[in-house]
Every structure is written in C-alpha cells, then in structure tokens.
Amino acid sequence: MLPWLRRLLIASIAAVLFWTIALMIFENQFIYFPEKYPKGPYDQARSIPGLRECWITTPDGIKIHAWFAPAESARATLVISHGNAGNISHRYLLLRSLQKHRYHVLMYDYRGYGRSEGTPSEDGIYIDGRAAFDYVLTLPGVDSAHTFLWGTSLGGAVAVDVAIHRPVAGVILESTFTSAKDVARVFYPFLPVQYFLQTKLNSIDKIRTLHVPVLVVHGSHDTIIPVGFGRQLFQAANEPKEFYEISGADHDDTFFVGGEEYFDRIDRFVVSALPASSALRK
Known part of the structure; x- marks a missing residue:
C-alpha cells in the first residue's frame, strides 16, 4: 500500500x-437542544386570551411548566409535545391558531426546557408526556374521550409512547420519525452510531400496538426528517389512519405553508375520530 x-x-x-x-x-x-427561560417570545405569548400558567409535578418529582389555552365551545382538547429545540414560547402562534379553531390546548415543556426543572432524557420526556396528559384531565371540561395527543418531531415519539399507556381519542403526528437509529443513519451516514445508541425513541414498533385514530402530517420538502419516515409510520399504523403531505413544506413551517387547509385537515380528523354529536363541556 x-x-x-x-x-x-x-x-x-x-x-x-x-x-x-x-x-x-x-x-x-x-439529541436535545433546550432553550431556558427567558429565551423565547414569552411576552408575545401572554397575549393569548385566557392563557393559564400551569405547573405539573411528575411522578419522579420534577416540576415542569405548561400553558393551557382554553377555547370557547371547544370541540376537543389537544396535548402538544414539541420538538427537540427551543421551548413552548416558540410555538405560541400554533397554540393561538388552534385555540381559534375551538380547541383547548395544553402545551408543555419537557424537563430541562423553558421554565421546567431537570435534564432531558428519553425516559424523562416519556414521564413528562404522561404527567401532562394526566394533568389536563384534571381541568374542568376535559375528559380522555375528547383528548388528542399531538407530537411534532421529537414529540411524535412522546405522543406515541403516551398513547400506548393512556386512553386517548386519537394521535396527531407531525414531521416525526420512525426511531432514533433510523434518524442516526440519515444524520451520520458514515458513522456506525446506530449500533451504539442508547436512545431508542422507537415509534415504528410502538405504533403497531395502537388502536386509535392516527393522523400523520409531513412536509414534502422536510430537510430534517425526510417525508419517507412519515410514510413508514403511516404504513405501520392500524386503521383508522390518514396521511396528509403538505406540498412544499419543510420541517418547521407546516402550518404556515399548509394555511387554512392545514387546520381543515385537523378539524376533519378530529370530527371523524370523535363520537357522533360529541362536544366538550364548557
């Protein structure tokens, strides 16, 4: 040589x-890129009508921060698990838009994000997701039969995990992936990291055990989590299920690019998943 x-x-x-x-x-x-308070547009978010500050103590004693935005004549409640970067303040426009479309919304920060205590980990964010779901059911007018889990990117893995441990009306998965190992293969194609990863985030296997309505939303031009991951999750999910591909959307702009059609698809999915003549109590 x-x-x-x-x-x-x-x-x-x-x-x-x-x-x-x-x-x-x-x-x-x-994996985790949290931003701590006061980083983020917290002041702008406080203009959301009726926004409530919530503090949730998890079973392992971590105090996490959440916002609850109530809606008039709400059709359902959404518990939103966000992506791996920033904090809930960066998602306030989505929260406000969903409230306008008559949804109660609970959006929370994982441990280590925003104003929440602790340090993020796979087991920890699952615990946080379950605690957030349990908490929202204690609020007036909220019940599990009208409560949907919504997970974006990393939050998709949390939503799927919570759904296999709690009774939910349905699951909305946006811009999310199949497993941590599959993402590692995309991000680090020349490194054998998938063989050594401790983090699993294995939604592809978990979703096969779910028997609730599932809506998978993905941008056609997602440069972070390729749309193929969304299609694989959709294929693995049980019926009833829907796949909504947003033409031209990237990873973080789905509801901006989707526009009113985006919310129409959410509305139709929720209505189809709920019992006939179903409505939340005020």
Missing part, C-alpha cells in the same frame, strides 16, 4: 472512531 494511502486510511479510521466515541459520550447533547 502506498504510504500516502495508508496515512489517509489511518486518518479516516481515526476520524470515524473519534466522532463515534464523541457521539456515544455526549449522546443526549446531540
């Missing part, structure tokens, strides 16, 4: 080993 080729091979192997070990050691730092 030529000396220069040998040096190149050794350098390449060393680089692969270095980055694989780094990803193994700092795994959570490559």
Whole structure:
C-alpha cells in the first residue's frame, strides 16, 4: 500500500472512531437542544386570551411548566409535545391558531426546557408526556374521550409512547420519525452510531400496538426528517389512519405553508375520530 494511502486510511479510521466515541459520550447533547427561560417570545405569548400558567409535578418529582389555552365551545382538547429545540414560547402562534379553531390546548415543556426543572432524557420526556396528559384531565371540561395527543418531531415519539399507556381519542403526528437509529443513519451516514445508541425513541414498533385514530402530517420538502419516515409510520399504523403531505413544506413551517387547509385537515380528523354529536363541556 502506498504510504500516502495508508496515512489517509489511518486518518479516516481515526476520524470515524473519534466522532463515534464523541457521539456515544455526549449522546443526549446531540439529541436535545433546550432553550431556558427567558429565551423565547414569552411576552408575545401572554397575549393569548385566557392563557393559564400551569405547573405539573411528575411522578419522579420534577416540576415542569405548561400553558393551557382554553377555547370557547371547544370541540376537543389537544396535548402538544414539541420538538427537540427551543421551548413552548416558540410555538405560541400554533397554540393561538388552534385555540381559534375551538380547541383547548395544553402545551408543555419537557424537563430541562423553558421554565421546567431537570435534564432531558428519553425516559424523562416519556414521564413528562404522561404527567401532562394526566394533568389536563384534571381541568374542568376535559375528559380522555375528547383528548388528542399531538407530537411534532421529537414529540411524535412522546405522543406515541403516551398513547400506548393512556386512553386517548386519537394521535396527531407531525414531521416525526420512525426511531432514533433510523434518524442516526440519515444524520451520520458514515458513522456506525446506530449500533451504539442508547436512545431508542422507537415509534415504528410502538405504533403497531395502537388502536386509535392516527393522523400523520409531513412536509414534502422536510430537510430534517425526510417525508419517507412519515410514510413508514403511516404504513405501520392500524386503521383508522390518514396521511396528509403538505406540498412544499419543510420541517418547521407546516402550518404556515399548509394555511387554512392545514387546520381543515385537523378539524376533519378530529370530527371523524370523535363520537357522533360529541362536544366538550364548557
């Protein structure tokens, strides 16, 4: 072997080993990107009518922060698990839009995000999701038969996990993925990190056990989580299920690009999933 080729091979192997070990050691730092309060448009969010500050204590003693936006003559309640970056304040426009479309909305921050205590982990965010669902059922006019789980990106894995542990009316999965290993293959195609990942976020296997209505929403031009992941989740889900691909949408702009059609699809899904003549109490 030529000396220069040998040096190149050794350098390449060393680089692969270095980055694989780094990803193994700092795994959570490559998955969770929280922003702590006061970073974010908190002041703008407080203009949402009737917005309530909520504090939820999880079974393992972590206090997490949430917002509850009540709606007049609400048709259902949505519990929203957001993506892996930022905090709930960055999603206030979606929260307000859903409230306008007559949904009660509970949106919460995982441990370590926004004003919530603790540090994020896979087990931790699942605990947070279940605690948020349990909490919303204690609020006046909310019951599980009219409560839907909504998960965006990372939150999709949380929504699916909560749905297999709690009775829900349905699940909405937006811009989400099949499993952490599948995402690792896309983000790090030249590194064997999928073989060493401790984080599973295995929605593809869990969704096969769900028997509630599922709506999968994905942008056709998602540059973070390819739309193929959404299609795979849809194929694995049991009936009744719907797939809504938003033409031209990327990862974080689905409701902007989708416009009124986006909310019409949400409305139709919710109505179809609820019993006839069903409505929430005020």
